[in-house]
Amino acid sequence: xxxxxxxxxxxxxxxxxxxxxTHFQTDDGVVKxxxxxxxAVRRGETLGIVGESGSxxxxxxxxxxxxxxxxxxxxxxxxxxxxxxxxxTLPERELQRLRGDRLAMIFQDPLTALNPYxxxxxxxxxxxxxxxxxxxxxxxxAAIDMLERVGIPDAGRRIDQYPHQFSGGMRxxxxxxxxxxxxxxxxFADEPTTALDVTIQAQIxxxxxxxxxxxxxxxxxxxxxxxxxxxxTDRVAVMYAGRIVEEGTTAEVFAxxxxxxxxxxxxxxxxxxxxxxxxxxxxxxxxPDLGHLPGGCPFHPRCSLxxxxxxxxxxxxxxxxxxxxxxxxxxxxxx
Amino acid sequence: xxxxxxxxxxxxxxxxxxxVRFPVPRAGGWxxxxxxEVWxxxxxxxAVSRGETLGLVGESGxxKSTTGRAVLQLLRPTAGxxxxxxxxxxxxxxxxxxxxxxxxxLRALRQRMQMIFQDPFASLNPxxxxxxxxxxxxxNFAVASGGERRERIQQLLETVGMDPRAIRRYPHEFSxxxxxxxxxxxxxALGPELIVADEPISALDVSIQAQIINLLADLRERLGLTxxxxxxxxxxxxxxxxxxxxxxxxxxxxxxxxxxxxAEPRHPYTQALISAVPLPDPVYxxxxxxxxxxxxxxxxxxxPTGCPFHTRCPLREERCRHEVPALxxxxxxxxxxxxxxx
Numbered sequence: 001x002x003x004x005x006x007x008x009x010x011x012x013x014x015x016x017x018x019x020x021x022t023h024f025q026t027d028d029g030v031v032k033x034x035x036x037x038x039x040a041v042r043r044g045e046t047l048g049i050v051g052e053s054g055s056x057x058x059x060x061x062x063x064x065x066x067x068x069x070x071x072x073x074x075x076x077x078x079x080x081x082x083x084x085x086x087x088x089t090l091p092e093r094e095l096q097r098l099r100g101d102r103l104a105m106i107f108q109d110p111l112t113a114l115n116p117y118x119x120x121x122x123x124x125x126x127x128x129x130x131x132x133x134x135x136x137x138x139x140x141x142a143a144i145d146m147l148e149r150v151g152i153p154d155a156g157r158r159i160d161q162y163p164h165q166f167s168g169g170m171r172x173x174x175x176x177x178x179x180x181x182x183x184x185x186x187x188f189a190d191e192p193t194t195a196l197d198v199t200i201q202a203q204i205x206x207x208x209x210x211x212x213x214x215x216x217x218x219x220x221x222x223x224x225x226x227x228x229x230x231x232x233t234d235r236v237a238v239m240y241a242g243r244i245v246e247e248g249t250t251a252e253v254f255a256x257x258x259x260x261x262x263x264x265x266x267x268x269x270x271x272x273x274x275x276x277x278x279x280x281x282x283x284x285x286x287x288p289d290l291g292h293l294p295g296g297c298p299f300h301p302r303c304s305l306x307x308x309x310x311x312x313x314x315x316x317x318x319x320x321x322x323x324x325x326x327x328x329x330x331x332x333x334x335x
Numbered sequence: 336x337x338x339x340x341x342x343x344x345x346x347x348x349x350x351x352x353x354x355v356r357f358p359v360p361r362a363g364g365w366x367x368x369x370x371x372e373v374w375x376x377x378x379x380x381x382a383v384s385r386g387e388t389l390g391l392v393g394e395s396g397x398x399k400s401t402t403g404r405a406v407l408q409l410l411r412p413t414a415g416x417x418x419x420x421x422x423x424x425x426x427x428x429x430x431x432x433x434x435x436x437x438x439x440x441l442r443a444l445r446q447r448m449q450m451i452f453q454d455p456f457a458s459l460n461p462x463x464x465x466x467x468x469x470x471x472x473x474x475n476f477a478v479a480s481g482g483e484r485r486e487r488i489q490q491l492l493e494t495v496g497m498d499p500r501a502i503r504r505y506p507h508e509f510s511x512x513x514x515x516x517x518x519x520x521x522x523x524a525l526g527p528e529l530i531v532a533d534e535p536i537s538a539l540d541v542s543i544q545a546q547i548i549n550l551l552a553d554l555r556e557r558l559g560l561t562x563x564x565x566x567x568x569x570x571x572x573x574x575x576x577x578x579x580x581x582x583x584x585x586x587x588x589x590x591x592x593x594x595x596x597x598a599e600p601r602h603p604y605t606q607a608l609i610s611a612v613p614l615p616d617p618v619y620x621x622x623x624x625x626x627x628x629x630x631x632x633x634x635x636x637x638x639p640t641g642c643p644f645h646t647r648c649p650l651r652e653e654r655c656r657h658e659v660p661a662l663x664x665x666x667x668x669x670x671x672x673x674x675x676x677x
Contacts, residue, residue, distance in 0.1 A: 052540040052541060052542060053540055167631050167632075169631055170631065197394035197395055197567065197632070198394065198567065198569075198608065198611045198612055199394065199607055199608060199611045199627075199628045200394075200631070200632075201611065201613075202610075202611040202613075202625055202627050202628075203627055203628070203629075205613075206625075206627055224540070224541055225541075225613065226541075226615040227612065227613030227614050227615050227620075228613050229615075230613065230614060230615045230616055230617040230619075230620045231613050231614075231617070231620035231621075231623070232620075250617045251617050251618070254615060254616065254617050254618075255618075264542060265541055265542060266615060268541065268542055268544070268545035269541065269545070269570065269615060270545075270548065270570040270571050270573065270574035271570055271614065271615065272569055272570045272573055272597045272609065272612055272614070273614050273616070273619070276573065276574045276593075279549050279552065279553075280545035280548055280549055280574065281545065282542070282543075282545035282546040282548075282549055283542040283543075283545070283546075284546075286510050286512065286513070286543075287510060287512075287540055287542070287543065302542075
């Protein structure tokens with residue numbers, strides 16, 4: 001589909017983010033929303049980025065697409081390699097050619113991401129007309145086919161309706177259809193099912209998985225839900241206070257979580273598959289205030305292992321396997 | 336706070352055939368096009384014993400929040416009855432200047448039943464200090480005054496795990512979890528027996544949710560509270576509840592103790608709901624056979640005839656399209672509304 005793309009191999013890296021920093025200038029000082037994040041995504045794989053509000057997971061991905069307005073953000077620094085170019089230095093016009101074509105994004109709330117004044121047909125065909133020079137009739141047919149594929153019944157009629165005429169789950173399907181119409185190499189999905197009910201979430205996650213397998217799209221799935229991560233991702237990066245604190249294959253991170261924050265998250269979740277405990281093991285303290293981070297490891301005020309070194313210096317990396325590491329001074333790794 | 340005189344068997348709360356109807360603007364009728372009716376709650380019955388926690392779960396639009404509000408008479412039920420400690424509180428309304436209002440009996444009972452709201456940002460007045468927020472219920476019921484009242488407020492903050500010096504601060508100075516603690520302190524101010532907690536953790540971060548669940552469980556033990564815990568998160572509900580009622584389109588489809596609902600669900604909707612909950616276990620998730628429901632939640636404006644779930648039910652038969660299944664007892668303490676479950 002893209003003549004410029006090199007031939008695909010199993011381990012080909014689609015996206016490589018190096019030392020990404022996105023800071024915001026606020027009245028309260030500089031907020032370091034993303035502060036030195038590096039990760040790579042391979043063709044066809046799903047990388048989960050997990051974190052709570054303020055961890056920087058959404059800003060990291062918006063920065064990768066250069067969708068963070070500056071100001072208030074200071075222009076992000078670092079490198080974002082995609083298709084042999086650095087997206088951070090690419091001229092806006094060239095970037096626009098990539099977005100929606102080879103790079104796509106789906107958002108948490110489809111109602112704010114879709115234009116309420118334009119019919120679904122207009123919004124879907126635009127992508128194909130702009131990026132692939134399709135004729136209006138051909139674009140319309142392709143859009144109807146894609147809507148059918150994402151499970152919208154009666155797509156030929158519903159394509160002329162407006163976003164408000166769809167239910168939440170159906171709107172999310174419309175957005176997925178729009179994102180995947182051009183067969184992107186990379187899809188960012190930012191909490192794509194958080195606004196949906198759990199039975200609809202199961203449908204949407206299954207759909208993203210099927211389409212991804214068909215199209216060979218790599219997916220970066222941003223979520224706070226460890227259950228969703230367990231079922232849908234190949235690798236996981238856990239973010240806390242603007243940095244990745246642990247990364248590994250999904251199997252490694254769930255079987256052998258290294259970072260005390262990851263361990264805390266897993267232990268604090270009530271689960272329906274184990275007998276309930278008397279009390280949940282909550283992570284004490286408050287979420288980090290990005291404008292006033294403590295020195296050393298940002299997690300130390302909430303960490304039961306924290307020692308003197310954790311209060312002074314940002315932790316070095318401990319490595320558990322070639323694919324699994326964490327940033328912590330105290331955790332011991334048994335090899 | 337079990338009253339010594341009351342009989343152990345008598346429930347603190349008894350809800351029978353509760354129904355709530357709302358008018359909604361007719362679809363497409365923008366210019367005075369009349370109204371449709373939505374039965375947000377379409378006949379719900381359950382009882383809650385003293386000291387017990389009942390979980391209400393279901394997806395958006397199932398009527399769980401409306402049920403909670405109607406139980407506390409924050410909404411006037413359209414039909415049915417709510418009896419609180421022997422008092423028929425759903426009758427304690429009177430018409431005043433063309434509108435329905437609580438009568439003096441219901442107002443007095445308000446001290447004994449309180450609510451915790453979902454959104455800790457919207458449910459606290461941003462222009463009031465923590466002290467003013469917590470003083471309001473005390474003042475309304477003339478409980479304590481002056482220094483004694485302040486002492487009471489500081490005690491309340493300690494009860495919910497906050498620094499009593501917080502009284503002079505405003506809601507925006509606190510994180511979501513701390514605000515929810517303030518909301519809980521407000522609900523506790525008058526020493527209630529029954530608390531309805533409506534999605535009290537869903538607006539909070541994962542690491543904070545466990546703190547609030549633990550706090551509620553701890554307060555329940557210490558203060559002998561009876562709790563109705565409303566949430567869409569089945570794992571959280573199962574953790575804190577003794578019994579769980581699963582709702583779908585305004586009705587209870589299954590009611591049983593928490594362990595049974597999760598381990599041996601009988602209603603096809605409960606089974607699908609549990610099967611859809613993602614588990615933080617990649618090994619299990621890889622091999623898991625999901626019952627993925629097809630179709631969408633029908634609009635409550637025009638609910639399906641017969642069983643409300645029949646449009647999405649994998650087991651449906653002809654009868655399900657026409658006959659509404661009644662909630663019936665399968666085993667002691669286990670009720671199911673389905674024609675097909677034996």
